[in-house]
Amino acid sequence: MVGLHKSEMKNPVVRWIDERLPVFTLMDKEYAKFPVPRNLTYMWSFGGMAMVILMMMIATGVFLAMFYVPHTAHAFDSVERIMRDVNYGWLIRYLHANGASMFFIVVYIHIFRGLYYGSYKYPRELLWMLGVIILLLMMATAFMGYVLPWGQMSFWGATVITNLFSAIPVVGESIVIWLWGGFSVDNPTLTRFFSLHYLLPFAIVGVVFLHIVALHITSSNNPLGVEPKGPQDTIPFHPYMTIKDSFALLLFFIFYFTFVFFFPNYLGHADNYIPADPLVTPPHIVPEWYFLPFYAILRAVPDKLGGVVLMFASILILFAVPWLDRSPVRSMKFRPLARPFFWTFVASCVLLGYCGAMPAEGIWVPLAKVGTAYYFAYFLVILPLLGKLERPLPLPTSISERVLGGGPVPAAAAAKPMEKA
Amino acid sequence: MRALRCLLGALAGAAFAAGLASPALAAKDAPTPPSQNWSFGGVFGTFDRASAQRGLLVYKQVCASCHGLKRVAYRNLAAIGLSDDEIRALAAEIVVVDGPNDDGEMYERPGRPSDRFRSPFPNEKAARAANNGAYPVDLSLITKARMGGADYLYALLTGYRDEPPPGVQPMEGMHWNEYFPGHWIAMARPLYDDVVEYPDGTKATTEQMAWDVTTFLAWASQPYLEQQRQIGVRAILFLLVLAGLTYAVKRRVWADVKH
Numbered sequence: 195m196v197g198l199h200k201s202e203m204k205n206p207v208v209r210w211i212d213e214r215l216p217v218f219t220l221m222d223k224e225y226a227k228f229p230v231p232r233n234l235t236y237m238w239s240f241g242g243m244a245m246v247i248l249m250m251m252i253a254t255g256v257f258l259a260m261f262y263v264p265h266t267a268h269a270f271d272s273v274e275r276i277m278r279d280v281n282y283g284w285l286i287r288y289l290h291a292n293g294a295s296m297f298f299i300v301v302y303i304h305i306f307r308g309l310y311y312g313s314y315k316y317p318r319e320l321l322w323m324l325g326v327i328i329l330l331l332m333m334a335t336a337f338m339g340y341v342l343p344w345g346q347m348s349f350w351g352a353t354v355i356t357n358l359f360s361a362i363p364v365v366g367e368s369i370v371i372w373l374w375g376g377f378s379v380d381n382p383t384l385t386r387f388f389s390l391h392y393l394l395p396f397a398i399v400g401v402v403f404l405h406i407v408a409l410h411i412t413s414s415n416n417p418l419g420v421e422p423k424g425p426q427d428t429i430p431f432h433p434y435m436t437i438k439d440s441f442a443l444l445l446f447f448i449f450y451f452t453f454v455f456f457f458p459n460y461l462g463h464a465d466n467y468i469p470a471d472p473l474v475t476p477p478h479i480v481p482e483w484y485f486l487p488f489y490a491i492l493r494a495v496p497d498k499l500g501g502v503v504l505m506f507a508s509i510l511i512l513f514a515v516p517w518l519d520r521s522p523v524r525s526m527k528f529r530p531l532a533r534p535f536f537w538t539f540v541a542s543c544v545l546l547g548y549c550g551a552m553p554a555e556g557i558w559v560p561l562a563k564v565g566t567a568y569y570f571a572y573f574l575v576i577l578p579l580l581g582k583l584e585r586p587l588p589l590p591t592s593i594s595e596r597v598l599g600g601g602p603v604p605a606a607a608a609a610k611p612m613e614k615a
Numbered sequence: 616m617r618a619l620r621c622l623l624g625a626l627a628g629a630a631f632a633a634g635l636a637s638p639a640l641a642a643k644d645a646p647t648p649p650s651q652n653w654s655f656g657g658v659f660g661t662f663d664r665a666s667a668q669r670g671l672l673v674y675k676q677v678c679a680s681c682h683g684l685k686r687v688a689y690r691n692l693a694a695i696g697l698s699d700d701e702i703r704a705l706a707a708e709i710v711v712v713d714g715p716n717d718d719g720e721m722y723e724r725p726g727r728p729s730d731r732f733r734s735p736f737p738n739e740k741a742a743r744a745a746n747n748g749a750y751p752v753d754l755s756l757i758t759k760a761r762m763g764g765a766d767y768l769y770a771l772l773t774g775y776r777d778e779p780p781p782g783v784q785p786m787e788g789m790h791w792n793e794y795f796p797g798h799w800i801a802m803a804r805p806l807y808d809d810v811v812e813y814p815d816g817t818k819a820t821t822e823q824m825a826w827d828v829t830t831f832l833a834w835a836s837q838p839y840l841e842q843q844r845q846i847g848v849r850a851i852l853f854l855l856v857l858a859g860l861t862y863a864v865k866r867r868v869w870a871d872v873k874h
């Protein structure tokens with residue numbers, strides 16, 4: 195029939211819709227039949243978890259915004275009203291506050307996964323770069339969200355971070371005043387942060403959509419880093435990945451809920467239960483834990499502008515990774531020389547996080563410098579050089595060869611849908 | 616199984632790394648308060664009602680002359696076991712300025728259960744003026760707003776020493792406390808044996824009163840704590856069962872796929 199989509203849906207109602215708006219065909223193609231490598235590990239479950247937690251943040255955030263009052267005189271009180279007087283308000287707020295930490299835990303693991311298995315390499319460069327944009331948007335969103343309860347750390351964190359822009363030569367001061375909407379962090383700052391904190395997650399949803407469109411063009415990488423050669427190397431997304439990801443997601447929720455119900459303030463800072471006071475500076479101003487490595491980089495440089503530049507560079511450098519890593523081999527499994535450098539890189543990130551939490555004095559300053567130096571050296575020196583010097587182990591010819599230990603197997607046996615009851 | 620371990624390892628490692636940040640921040644200039652065995656501690660803890668009620672008495676008779684508790688309403692006290700009549704009577708002890716009435720005038724009326732605790736000073740300036748420039752904070756969030764929470768509060772209240780340690784110069788108008796960051800605190804020791812008489816016959820030692828008022832203030836800081844844990848236990852049990860079932864299904868689905 196002219197103008198209608200050829201639908202294979204059986205149910206007449208579904209079919210009627212699908213012929214006019216083929217969303218069912220789309221879902222079937224992208225989430226049911228969609229072939230993924232058969233050897234994906236649970237490391238590949240973190241992207242889906244990130245998606246669920248993003249939804250969770252939006253859902254809880256919308257309810258919080260119904261009761262939150264974006265005004266310096268009422269913000270702190272309104273949050274406490276949510277905790278005490280709104281039905282299950284404490285639950286909604288704890289889910290949201292801890293959800294942000296969970297989001298970062300999941301996305302950081304997701305990113306380290308990508309770095310370990312070379313998921314950023316051809317043909318997934320753009321997919322990776324969209325991921326970095328998501329990371330940047332997440333950071334902006336989380337930073338502004340933390341300002342909203344208007345506690346001591348909200349206020350002083352916002353003051354310290356916005357002040358960074360004053361390091362920019364010539365226009366720095368004007369930019370800071372423009373950001374603040376005044377001459378200090380005050381009500382105009384709070385209201386604009388609230389507005390943007392509501393807006394940005396939807397921008398994240400948009401970029402995640404593109405991220406997934408790109409993923410569905412290249413399909414997933416896998417622990418071996420060799421592309422599937424044919425149907426014997428893949429399995430359909432449903433039911434295999436759906437059930438595996440569901441299980442991983444449930445474990446993740448147990449982890450998440452342990453924090454929400456039993457240690458809801460463990461990842462936060464006690465000072466943020468003190469209302470903001472522009473006249474009292476807290477002894478240690480520290481950002482949320484997920485910013486600590488970047489905060490350490492900032493403070494590792496004696497020069498303010500230099501620190502700011504390096505801090506931003508530490509994230510922006512991720513955009514260039516697909517071109518900095520010259521090795522043709524994706525997975526670190528086959529890169530014996532690169533592997534210790536990778537784990538040292540992970541260690542340097544943890545070290546930087548620890549330094550970021552400590553006062554910038556004594557042993558912590560040189561340690562932060564070492565961490566910063568290694569962080570950049572990993573991307574700018576080690577990865578490019580390894581690509582030239584390293585002799586990778588022999589790659590398996592295909593996924594099925596490695597997994598099944600023999601030659602290619604008939605496609606039917608590999609991707610048999612569930613028939614056993 | 617190896618993959619599963621790697622998933623759990625990743626989550627646990629991340630949580631550990633994240634958590635490292637918190638203890639790293641503990642104040643260096645005061646000792647860590649010893650951890651106490653609170654009735655509301657642990658996963659299944661609940662507030663000891665009798666202790667919290669005695670703590671309310673201590674708050675009312677000692678702390679309330681300097682510290683507010685403005686986020687707690689009288690009606691909330693039902694949660695620590697006060698009866699409606701007791702709550703009504705307690706609320707009626709305060710005078711609330713309400714209005715304006717139809718003539719446009721403000722008027723005074725006795726407090727109602729829906730009223731919140733009244734702060735002793737109209738504003739921070741007045742509070743400071745009455746306390747040599749120091750500010751007695753509102754106590755509604757005190758155990759959440761201090762590192763160490765209830766342990767810190769108890770240690771603070773029992774941590775006064777008549778004299779600073781040898782070699783430390785006394786400070787005019789300040790008091791030496793083992794656990795206050797910097798040790799010199801503007802609040803004079805508020806609790807002495809028997810400043811309060813408990814109706815239930817409990818001996819009002821300094822430690823007992825500190826213990827009771829801490830229990831009460833810990834409740835005031837998070838009155839939803841018991842509900843939170845109850846729901847938490849159920850939610851996590853439910854998820855454990857569901858995860859177990861899901862894992863069984865997953866094994867079944869993947870049974871004939873080598874991977």
Ligand code: HEM
Nearest residue numbers: 238240241242244245308313322325326328329402414415
């Ligand atoms: C809101 C945050 C994010 C969401 C919701 C999200 C979602 C997803 C999903 C659902 C997948 C497919 C499942 C998987 O392979 O794990 C995926 C893959 C991927 N993501 Fe993300 N992601 C996010 C952030 C990021 C970030 C920050 C980066 C990198 C900087 C990134 C890089 C990648 C790459 C390279 C892949 C393909 C991985 C592969 O197939 O090996 N993602 N993402």
